[in-house]
Amino acid sequence: MKIAKRMGFFLLAMATLLVFTFHVFASENAINPRLNNMSSAEAVFVIDSNGLATVTYTCFGYIDITTSIQVDIKIEKKFLWWWNDVDGAQWTDYSSTDYCDNTHTIQLSKKGTYKATITYTVYGTAGEADVITRELERSY
16 A cells, blocks of 8 residues: 555656656757858857966858958956956957958966957848857956
């Protein structure tokens, strides 16, 4: 009788879990809206053990659609709950083609948590400019 009671309770618990369980197949990074003028934008942010920070990025537009690309990069240092700009760690790059890539480096003076923000603004003939922002955090 005890075993039957436990089995019944177990089956009831499993049925309840199945009824209230749902699956989510998308994450924030997996959902990408359709872009008018660009196909992809990627970035890498690395800080080596000596404090040399490197930001490398690429951006691919569409042939005969993308007319120009602007990329704004900045590095910030975290202080408690706030982000403060790192002096000399802001760059703006331009490309008048459908592709861009570049690398920027800066020597950091203090250990801590840093964030690189890379904003791609891609202009073209397929509609409004696409604006994509990537934020990458690293500590050293």
